[in-house]
Amino acid sequence: MFKLFKDTEEKQMTEQTITKDGINVYSAEWCRNCKMLAAQLTAAKVDYNYIDVEEHSELAAEKNIRSIPYTEILKGGDTLKVFTGANDYKEIIKIGRSL
16 A cells, blocks of 8 residues: 655655556545455555545545545556445455456
């Protein structure tokens, strides 16, 4: 898991991280379903980027995220698939292993 930070020094790294191939999980520390999804991905040893929607509220608004966890799968710079909620964790893991 790679946690994104809000400070100015990390802005460029944040933008590079969320646009490269892989899994981005938009989440919040207080969200139970987010914690469950993170635990499933970690147990399955699937790498993902954790983006806290409270720390990155502008990014969440730009992506029109209204429910978390919000998971996007990127490949070749394109969004392959988007999941809202934690119920699809098995499919997210399967896709994550194939990236």
